Amino acid sequence: MKSSYIPMTGEQQDAMLAAVGVNSVEELFSAIPEELRLKEDLDIPAPLSEYELKKHMMALSQQNFDSSWNLCFLGAGIYDHFIPSAVKHITSRQEFYTAYTPYQPEISQGVLQSIFEYQTMISELSGMDAANASLYDGATALYEAVLLAVRHTDRKEVLIARSVNPEYRKVLYSGLKYSGIIIKEIEFYTSTVEDKKSGTLDFDRLQSEINENTAAVVIQSPNFFGIIEDIKSASQKAREAGALMIAVCDPISLGVLESPGALGADIAVGEAQPLGNPMNFGGPLLGYFAVKSPYIRRMPGRIAGQTTDSEGRRGFVLTLQAREQHIRREKATSNICTNQALCALTATVYLSLMGRKGLKEVARQCIDKSYYTYRALLESGQADKVFNAPFFREFVVKPKTDPELLNDVLLAEGIIGGYDLSKEYPELEGCWLVAVTEKRTKDEIDMFVRKVSSICQGGLQK
Amino acid sequence: MKSSYIPMTGEQQDAMLAAVGVNSVEELFSAIPEELRLKEDLDIPAPLSEYELKKHMMALSQQNFDSSWNLCFLGAGIYDHFIPSAVKHITSRQEFYTAYTPYQPEISQGVLQSIFEYQTMISELSGMDAANASLYDGATALYEAVLLAVRHTDRKEVLIARSVNPEYRKVLYSGLKYSGIIIKEIEFYTSTVEDKKSGTLDFDRLQSEINENTAAVVIQSPNFFGIIEDIKSASQKAREAGALMIAVCDPISLGVLESPGALGADIAVGEAQPLGNPMNFGGPLLGYFAVKSPYIRRMPGRIAGQTTDSEGRRGFVLTLQAREQHIRREKATSNICTNQALCALTATVYLSLMGRKGLKEVARQCIDKSYYTYRALLESGQADKVFNAPFFREFVVKPKTDPELLNDVLLAEGIIGGYDLSKEYPELEGCWLVAVTEKRTKDEIDMFVRKVSSICQGGLQK
Amino acid sequence: MIRDERLIFEKSVPGRIGFTLPANDVPEVDLTETFGEGVLRSSGPEIPEVSEVDVIRHYTNLSRRNYGVDSGFYPLGSCTMKYNPKINEDIASIDGFSQMHPLQNPMSAQGCLEIFYRMDKYLAEILGMERVTLQPAAGAQGEMTGLMIIKAYHMSRYDEKRVKIIVPDSSHGTNPASAALAGFEVVQIPSDEKGCVDMTALEEILDDTVAGLMLTNPNTLGLFEENILKISEMVHKCGGLLYYDGANMNAIMGIARPGDMGFDIAHVNLHKTFSTPHGGGGPGSGPIGVVKELVPFLPVPVIEKQDDYYVLDYDRPLSIGKVKSFYGNFSVVLKAFSYIMMMGPQGLKSASQAAVLNANYIRKKLEDLYDIPYNRICMHEFVLSADRQAQKGVTALDIAKNLLDEGYHPPTVYFPLIVHETMMIEPTETESPETLDAFVETMRRIAQLAETDPEGLKHAPKNTYVTRLDEVKAARNPVLRWRP
Amino acid sequence: MIRDERLIFEKSVPGRIGFTLPANDVPEVDLTETFGEGVLRSSGPEIPEVSEVDVIRHYTNLSRRNYGVDSGFYPLGSCTMKYNPKINEDIASIDGFSQMHPLQNPMSAQGCLEIFYRMDKYLAEILGMERVTLQPAAGAQGEMTGLMIIKAYHMSRYDEKRVKIIVPDSSHGTNPASAALAGFEVVQIPSDEKGCVDMTALEEILDDTVAGLMLTNPNTLGLFEENILKISEMVHKCGGLLYYDGANMNAIMGIARPGDMGFDIAHVNLHKTFSTPHGGGGPGSGPIGVVKELVPFLPVPVIEKQDDYYVLDYDRPLSIGKVKSFYGNFSVVLKAFSYIMMMGPQGLKSASQAAVLNANYIRKKLEDLYDIPYNRICMHEFVLSADRQAQKGVTALDIAKNLLDEGYHPPTVYFPLIVHETMMIEPTETESPETLDAFVETMRRIAQLAETDPEGLKHAPKNTYVTRLDEVKAARNPVLRWRP
Numbered sequence A, B: 001m002k003s004s005y006i007p008m009t010g011e012q013q014d015a016m017l018a019a020v021g022v023n024s025v026e027e028l029f030s031a032i033p034e035e036l037r038l039k040e041d042l043d044i045p046a047p048l049s050e051y052e053l054k055k056h057m058m059a060l061s062q063q064n065f066d067s068s069w070n071l072c073f074l075g076a077g078i079y080d081h082f083i084p085s086a087v088k089h090i091t092s093r094q095e096f097y098t099a100y101t102p103y104q105p106e107i108s109q110g111v112l113q114s115i116f117e118y119q120t121m122i123s124e125l126s127g128m129d130a131a132n133a134s135l136y137d138g139a140t141a142l143y144e145a146v147l148l149a150v151r152h153t154d155r156k157e158v159l160i161a162r163s164v165n166p167e168y169r170k171v172l173y174s175g176l177k178y179s180g181i182i183i184k185e186i187e188f189y190t191s192t193v194e195d196k197k198s199g200t201l202d203f204d205r206l207q208s209e210i211n212e213n214t215a216a217v218v219i220q221s222p223n224f225f226g227i228i229e230d231i232k233s234a235s236q237k238a239r240e241a242g243a244l245m246i247a248v249c250d251p252i253s254l255g256v257l258e259s260p261g262a263l264g265a266d267i268a269v270g271e272a273q274p275l276g277n278p279m280n281f282g283g284p285l286l287g288y289f290a291v292k293s294p295y296i297r298r299m300p301g302r303i304a305g306q307t308t309d310s311e312g313r314r315g316f317v318l319t320l321q322a323r324e325q326h327i328r329r330e331k332a333t334s335n336i337c338t339n340q341a342l343c344a345l346t347a348t349v350y351l352s353l354m355g356r357k358g359l360k361e362v363a364r365q366c367i368d369k370s371y372y373t374y375r376a377l378l379e380s381g382q383a384d385k386v387f388n389a390p391f392f393r394e395f396v397v398k399p400k401t402d403p404e405l406l407n408d409v410l411l412a413e414g415i416i417g418g419y420d421l422s423k424e425y426p427e428l429e430g431c432w433l434v435a436v437t438e439k440r441t442k443d444e445i446d447m448f449v450r451k452v453s454s455i456c457q458g459g460l461q462k
Numbered sequence C, D: 001m002i003r004d005e006r007l008i009f010e011k012s013v014p015g016r017i018g019f020t021l022p023a024n025d026v027p028e029v030d031l032t033e034t035f036g037e038g039v040l041r042s043s044g045p046e047i048p049e050v051s052e053v054d055v056i057r058h059y060t061n062l063s064r065r066n067y068g069v070d071s072g073f074y075p076l077g078s079c080t081m082k083y084n085p086k087i088n089e090d091i092a093s094i095d096g097f098s099q100m101h102p103l104q105n106p107m108s109a110q111g112c113l114e115i116f117y118r119m120d121k122y123l124a125e126i127l128g129m130e131r132v133t134l135q136p137a138a139g140a141q142g143e144m145t146g147l148m149i150i151k152a153y154h155m156s157r158y159d160e161k162r163v164k165i166i167v168p169d170s171s172h173g174t175n176p177a178s179a180a181l182a183g184f185e186v187v188q189i190p191s192d193e194k195g196c197v198d199m200t201a202l203e204e205i206l207d208d209t210v211a212g213l214m215l216t217n218p219n220t221l222g223l224f225e226e227n228i229l230k231i232s233e234m235v236h237k238c239g240g241l242l243y244y245d246g247a248n249m250n251a252i253m254g255i256a257r258p259g260d261m262g263f264d265i266a267h268v269n270l271h272k273t274f275s276t277p278h279g280g281g282g283p284g285s286g287p288i289g290v291v292k293e294l295v296p297f298l299p300v301p302v303i304e305k306q307d308d309y310y311v312l313d314y315d316r317p318l319s320i321g322k323v324k325s326f327y328g329n330f331s332v333v334l335k336a337f338s339y340i341m342m343m344g345p346q347g348l349k350s351a352s353q354a355a356v357l358n359a360n361y362i363r364k365k366l367e368d369l370y371d372i373p374y375n376r377i378c379m380h381e382f383v384l385s386a387d388r389q390a391q392k393g394v395t396a397l398d399i400a401k402n403l404l405d406e407g408y409h410p411p412t413v414y415f416p417l418i419v420h421e422t423m424m425i426e427p428t429e430t431e432s433p434e435t436l437d438a439f440v441e442t443m444r445r446i447a448q449l450a451e452t453d454p455e456g457l458k459h460a461p462k463n464t465y466v467t468r469l470d471e472v473k474a475a476r477n478p479v480l481r482w483r484p
């Protein structure tokens, strides 16, 4: 057993086998029926040494066009924000990252207190009374929120804005497919391009669909097009119908935008990757989940709570466990067990470093820079307006060249272009969703706009 | 005072000024004569934010041809060895790297014990009775060793092999320039290329220079040409003359080569960078310093020693401080204060990971791969033999093309070539010192040899 | 240890900053003008205002109140807390991986896709399955995915009456919870006196309303289900599918494969068996493998190789859709991939062998002082009962808390539910015999103290940052967030 | 805290491995045939045989027995233990820097050379000097380099009788030690009642045998030498040079410059003033700046810019040569460079201002309970005396050990040597007022206890991993290495 990760030496193995009272390692496996025991080695590659592995992985990474050397204008739910170096210095503390879920609170106060702080920050951002310790991602958080609403209201219909992130909707549809829950999509409003409401939730449709069967209304703000929705009015409508209001909100935007809680939402969920977590090709992400007090005991997942130790000192434990699978089994509020604790810690450290001011500044720069880009693109005459509502960090335009083609050319020049909306919204054929974070400089944006317009002027077509 | 590294807020500043009883920050500096107080800002660049800094530094790093993407065949005292990932995971523990010298032993057992372990490992490698906690580099370690010998013997002449690393000799000469200590260089032996002794210390010259004024004999093994010297005979000569024997030894080579201690040396010094420390463009390095017992109290620098605490438990402290500058001031054995503790920790962790077997394996592969390269170069017919003595990791050949020119062409192809010996040894005009560590694969070596011979065949001349 | 009980919020000072950002170099947008009334935040958020040094000290000191595998022995049964090789962390931090956006053109992400593709192949081989999806973010999500596939499979055959999922009473809580969530009726069957599935009970329950059976093998008692071939034959015969909860794969890598046992779907927890760190509660990764027949139902996208390129295949009409956004916890997969690459076939097998030997060694060394309900050769873990000690008033929980004082993370307690005063011990292969001996000695000393001085064991832990915490109080009056 | 008192050697098990290396893919050399008799190692080395997890746990746990700036307040006078920004660590780990060989063709190392070149310029500006060498690895080596330059300067003028270096009695030990090492005779002069250089004593000693004067300003009492212009005039007049020990530069960045004060040579400790971490005792970096006249004497190579390229200039006939191999502690320089780039002119000045304000604040808050020998506005640090407490039997050392129990690193004790029971307190600018207040409160409580319960203070520390260690025993019977 020669491996730097298996300390047992040959001699020790013999001694241990003797202590156990077997003659060979094979004997330990005699409970496995003979015909099931593999006769040959697994067909996987021969082992590499650490240095060979490193070279191999470096070579693989070089097949990727990453955002450290390409300029990223792609968002659509995952964002390329600046991450202070101190974040990783904390999350790479071994006591944090090599621990399991804090089942033994007395030696887990580090993780537990950090979760408690995380819950507080998420509650603050979202204007809610409580948050859980994290879920897998924004999409599954939404799925859990819908389940909560259905159970709470004992109703079976859910109204969801079509401008909610398509990934989230897909996860929701798969998860609810055989649940008997009916999901209805509410279109976004479109009339003329100049209409300030275009791209936002179509309230008339909402009005006509909402009724006493509605368990929840789900909207996202900023929505998938970057546009800010009227959570307040939607909440009112939901409340009137006895449904819960679920708002999907970007946490960075909450540095400057009013919290969903203050606007009347009952549940706020979303993707907290932008809070200090690298994009990581889409995972791990960080689903946050926050509620008003009536729903606390219906929340899914881990929750840390404050208590005292036998000497009266403040301490933290996992609490309200009666909701959870290891106690309630099939009656649990959710099946989640392992969540995204380290990503939650990352968000907590990120928020601590940025602080109230820094978060506002990031949000502010996202607005300024995305507006600057938006206007420059329109002014270039090579991209058309699509919507006219206020947006955050991300906007839709219709360039003269097909987005897919445009992206290909941009990539060759070191730019990761926007998102081709036609993939998910056939009605938005030719539309391009462009994200601009605080990381982009004016020079980079100017170059981007120049390149886009020169490509469009070149008249490339599919 | 707006800085993320200065927590004092404006309000707090006012309160503190009031508490101190001054009206302004300026008043705090009133002891500084008016004419000395700067009227203008320092002429250094305006501050960058963290992200800007990172981009700036990445751009600077890209001006460099580093060994992560170029193949390094350069050695000459600094070596490109494999460093296990775990090393950095330990040395980046903040409790280690943000600590000062362990003046308060009760809260510094981490550093102190690691130094004690380091001293043990260095003593083991070098076959000595004790080692200190580190010196700046191999060169200054040699300088300190010579001072020790001069003081101990009360003699003023030092004999040093010309095959000792030129950097070391330069530091020695500068340091001793006005000391009254006379340094004599002993040539290396050269007769025919085939002579097994060529490239090693010329014992006849040593014999003729050594006498009752000799404080120390200094040789290096493997010497600057990679060649293994006869420390045993040199030690005998030194002992006969009443001089101390100082051996400069590469620590990796000591995985397979006999220790200087066992061969009769009194003091062993050298560069321990190869033990897990990155090359870092030459700094920080790690000077090790080890002695036989009679010289322990004459050692320079910090030394950790074992003791017990008030409850009888084992613990470690800085000891034999009566040698040091903070106690003895001008009578100290050395002026060293800050040393290379973190590099020593690095070496300790590296050695623990590699273990006895791993260290031997590294040494073994260095031998096998350097011999393979050496033979292939000679067989190519494009490089001539220069010496014929056994070597370790590094060897001298005389390629058909001038080394400097050769290196330039190789660099363009992603290879960092060997060391041009003519820089320091005019008598070795056209000679090339090539180092091959365990990191080089057969394929890389074959490619290297192919390139070298095709360049030489191309007949490039200066 | 430095006592500083404040929360980060309690260290906040108005106006203090811990961030630096480039100055805004574009014109400022007038917020109120642009967004109008009521859109902008009227107050808060109360995010702390602290400096970088505050943050670093706060969380560094918090970390020191935590215990990880790197702190010491962590025999938490069912969790496979093996050592996490450091190189894997470094690899996951490479910019070329961590700075990849999931929606980039796949041609610009060939490195990521190749890793997914190869990982699919490697895990399929290890599990004995046809294909693997890496989308699930954890074991429980793997289960959910598997159950959705079971549902989709039966529905695709218009076999709509299959509403039941069978789980043994020894199963992990996520199993019934996932089954319920996937819309199934959960039927629990008892274990027999040998700790395995009760074959008569199984026989009785099997009919055409059974959609499938979930099993972990070795089971949560650490015992290999010797009747597994019989079981799978029975379940298959009645038209059901078999789901393998792979939390215990660390016992049998390279030794036996769920696919060969007759399982149709199997998940593995990369954060257990494949040594990715658990992060204090995630992120994990729970890929599932399926047999050939079920491949069409896998979540989209499936990563395929076309000519020399890797592509995302979304065009799969029978697919259950998506269970999570994008493709899975890539950076976790990356670490597990690196682990497999370093272990190779022999290494994985050795790991399982050593894991099993270690568990048996501890079992043997404790069998005289503790009750071991199923005392025969176990797999990678085993269950003991503190019943004997409990009679003296020393519960499994007390023993656990005493272990804290001795510098150990305790075994899992009170799971599986079918054993009284359970302690589930899983040493893993990365622990040395010396560590096992020291732990055994401690466990023996505790057992002796339970005889001689039971009262003395009731007050642990004493050496920890906090002493025993009042969980009842926490649940009764939930304080879930700090308030200004 | 986990108690494991074993050394790594005591965890060794024959045959255990913690490394992996690529398999050797070239033919094996026959060692004995190649090297002959007596060249190969006959025994040892006794390097431990442990696994990666052993190593990680061992050193992780060792780290937990250590205290750094990231653990808490570290007011170690003269050492400027300011917070070390994390970004600097990341920058120093960039492969493009850390994997550079010093002997590469300078054209392939332009990034490194640019950093050296610009750092030379920045430090020259901060010090008010003409050029700076980054070669010295620490403050003491900077001193040595400076003294070698002083020697070389006088010798170049055939002024051979200058054999004396003057140092104040308050100077740091490295000053006289360096001077002696450089071959000078060390003459110590007393401080006056104000804590500054005694002008009469200086006057008396100055003659044509004086090579130079070494001074730190503010001095080690934290006081600015108000007569500095007078002093430098006097020394220069008699033909001597002035050396500035820059350990205390943190008081005056952007506020005053040694060059303007009349110093000819000045070092700075990058590991103090410029925030590079101290590493538990290094590596540091002690660049020195010199006035124009002394530039020719700087160590080789000097980094110069020729056209658009940076080159290494070795062709400097008057150079003192080399004091260290290569060009200096590059990766330390890199961190300090990053620090300067992030602070900018205003930031450096603010740092010094805050450092000075913090020191004065603590001084003020302690002046009633402790003796403060030179109680006036101080610079970035000040010295108190525990004389009053010592009369009750509580020494400065006792106070220090009590601070350990309270979670602080104590101030420097028993230095400078001219004050009884000295405690030298340097808070630095990176500490918050709240931290200072908490420290002050602790110091006050200790002072009160010294009155009411002096005996109670004699047994500290109690909360540390080990209690008070027997230093006498260590020195009397030196055990400097483990033996198998």
Ligand SMILES: Cc1ncc(COP(=O)(O)O)c(C=O)c1O
Residues within 6 Å of the ligand: A336, A337, A338, C078, C079, C138, C139, C140, C141, C172, C174, C175, C216, C220, C245, C247, C248, C269, C284, C285, C286
């Ligand atoms: C047997 C078993 N099944 C399933 C799970 C759930 O896995 P996860 O926590 O990754 O969701 C666990 C984890 O504790 C387990 O031990």
Ligand SMILES: Cc1ncc(COP(=O)(O)O)c(C=O)c1O
Residues within 6 Å of the ligand: B336, B337, B338, D078, D079, D138, D139, D140, D141, D172, D174, D175, D216, D220, D245, D247, D248, D269, D284, D285, D286
């Ligand atoms: C005043 C003073 N001078 C010189 C030094 C020596 O510096 P270094 O430790 O970097 O050699 C120190 C460091 O302690 C110091 O405080």
